[in-house]
Amino acid sequence: MFNPINLEIFNNLFSTICEEMGVVLCKSSFSTNIKERKDFSCALFDSRGEMVAQAEHLPVHLASMSMSVKEAITALEMSDGDAVILNDPFQGGTHLPDITLVTPFFYKGRKKPVFYVANRAHHSDVGGMVPGSMCNATEIYQEGIRIPPVKIVMGNVINSEIMNIITSNVRTPEEREWDIIAQISANRVGKQRLRELCEKYGKNEAVKYSSELQDYSARIMKSVIKGIPDGEYSFSDYLDDDGVAEKPVRIKVCIKIKGNSVSVDFSGSSRQVGGSVNAVYAVTVSCVFYVFRCLVDGDIPSNSGCMRSISITAPEGSVVNARVPSAVSGGNVETSQRIVDVVFGALSKAICGNIPAASSGTMNNIAIGGYDALKGNHFTYYETIAGGMGARPDSDGINAIHTHMTNTLNTPVEAIEHNYPFRIRQYKIRPASGGMGRYKGGHGIIRDYEFFQAATVSILSDRRIHAPYGLMGGKNGQVGQNILISKNRKRKLPSKTTINVDKGDIISIHTPGGGGFGRKKNLKVS
Structure with a gap:
């Protein structure tokens, strides 16, 4: 039997380790994307690679990271002092x-790891056909360097050969190297805190409560699922296009609830497409994990136990489970948002009083790169732009906020103007972009980039044609727009594009608003 007080103590101990890892990664990184936007996640895993605890970082990273840990365990025999890097x-x-x-954690000479610590960070360039590595490629080989599980650290010494291979394939090698070193350092802190924890409470107690926490989360999730009426609930929604063919990409789900278990079936979704909006299975799992975790009324440990009662069917070769050599850069950031929309949409048919209208449904990715003539070096910049949150069953949506699978910050204007040859000309809430209803959807954002020199700009966005849906009679949110202003002439850009801009050009991103909830009550005229 476990002690519930100790369970809560270990829950906080484990999650605090992950949070401290995040602080170290943020403080020691070089790139604005990691340091300012906090585009990273940290988590702790048991000896099988199952997630025990996570920091409050990015949903799209966290549930999927367990698969990376398991791949590392399968591919390599790790020793104390090793660390494995991968991005495939x-x-x-x-x-x-x-x-x-x-990074594996060994304790007192044991031959097998007791735990693993891991972190994932978005690097602003990993090579590929355009600066920023976020473009509408047609195969993964165009998207950048692909790293299988390999040892970046061996016996506490960085493997310079592997590091050189990585940095030789990117546009900003120094920044990449030091961001990777920051990731290594974060895991070392995680190992040290685990060692201190095991010395204080005992290794057996730490392992015991890592398992008990997963069991506890599994029981809570079962009770949440049991509260949903049995039945089958389906929903479909669309990505505007894949960036190659001008036709919508369908995401369909059928959710079957039976007692305290659920199956989530994406059969009927589009086959994998020519553009980069293909999502791999790990992304789809993360989306489902996130949605069902949101249904829990209260705070529970977010770990692998949450998924024990949930089965997922994602047909291989589809846009939600793509095969090699599909391009996938947009699948992680755009298709993930639409997967969330359809799973929430299906659940709204069962428990509408618990489900919000659709949020902006896109991360509005922008990557900028080129040669900075003033500083005499190449630069790459990447960020996602927030939008409107969908209205909730009992309150309005929130304006100008990152929602669902992203949880990053904006890059401060001061950081941009200090580091890059462009500036933010305008940054404001986009008026009247949220859907009307009894409760209104949140408004999106207008963010304008003015360039001081020529550069290459890639945009991966969506919800420029298919609007974020309202619920229970609420109106849809406004679709977004991408606009190029060049020599006082405006030109509408596609949702997914790469263009070259000149000095004085402005790229204006107008992000979607959230959907409304409920019919607006008529006001009585006295």
């Missing part, structure tokens, strides 16, 4: 810019 989306990763570091 077809070996547990999400897309190539997300680089994962996995």
Whole structure:
């Protein structure tokens, strides 16, 4: 039997380790994307690679990271002082810019690891056909360097040969190297805290409560699922296009609830497409994990136990479970948002009083790169732009906020203007973009980039044609727009594009608003 007080103590101990890892990674990184936007995640895993605890970082990283840890365990025999690096989306990763570091924790000379610590960070360039590595490629080989599980650290010494291979294939090698070193350092802190924990409480107690926490979360999730009426609930929604063919990409789900178990079936979704919006299985799992975790009324440990009662069917070769050599950079950031939308949409037919209207449904990715003539070096910049949150059953949505599978910050204007040859000309809430209803959807954002010199700009966005849906009679949110202003002439850009801009050009991103909830009550005229 376990002690519930000790369970809560270990829950906080484990999660605090992950949070401290995140602080170290943030403080020691070089890139604005990691340091300012906090585009990273940290988590702790048991000896099987099952997630025990996570920090409050990015949903799209966290549930999928367990697959990377398991791939590392399967591929390599790790010793104390080793660390494994990988980013291959077809070996547990999400897309190539997300680089994962996995480090085993051994205790007192034991031959097998007791735990693993891991972190995942989005690097602003990993090579490929355009600066920023976030473009509408047609195969993964165009998206950047693909790293299978390999040892970046051996016996506490960085493997310079592997590091050189990575940095020789990117546009900003120094930044990449030091961001990877920051990731290594974060895991070392995680190992040290685990050692202190085991010395204080005992290794057996730590292992025991890592298992008990997963069991506890599994029981809570079962009770949540049991509260949903039995039945089958289906929903479909669309990505505007894949960036190659001008036709919508369908995401369909059928959720079957039976007692305290659920099956989530994506059969009927589009086959994998020519553009980069293909999602790998790890991304789809993360989306389902996130949605069902949101249904829990209260705070429970987010770990692998949450998924024990949930089965997922994602047909191989579909846009939600793509095969090699599909391009996948947009699948992690755009298709993930639509997967969330359809799973929430299906659940709204069963428990509408618990489900919000659709949020902006896109991460509005922008990558900028080129040669900075003033500083005499190449630069790459990446960020996602927030939008409107969908209205909730009992309150309005929130304006200008990252939602669902992203949880990053904006890059401060001061950081941009200090580091890059462009500036933010305008940054404001986009008026009247949220859907109307009894409760209104949150408004999106207008963010304008003015360039001081020529550069290459890639945009991966969506919800420019298919609007975020309202629920229970609420109106849809407004679709987004991408606009190029060049020599006082405006030109509408596609949702997914790469263009070259000149000095004085402005790229204006107008992000979607959230959907409304409920019919607006008529006001009585006295």
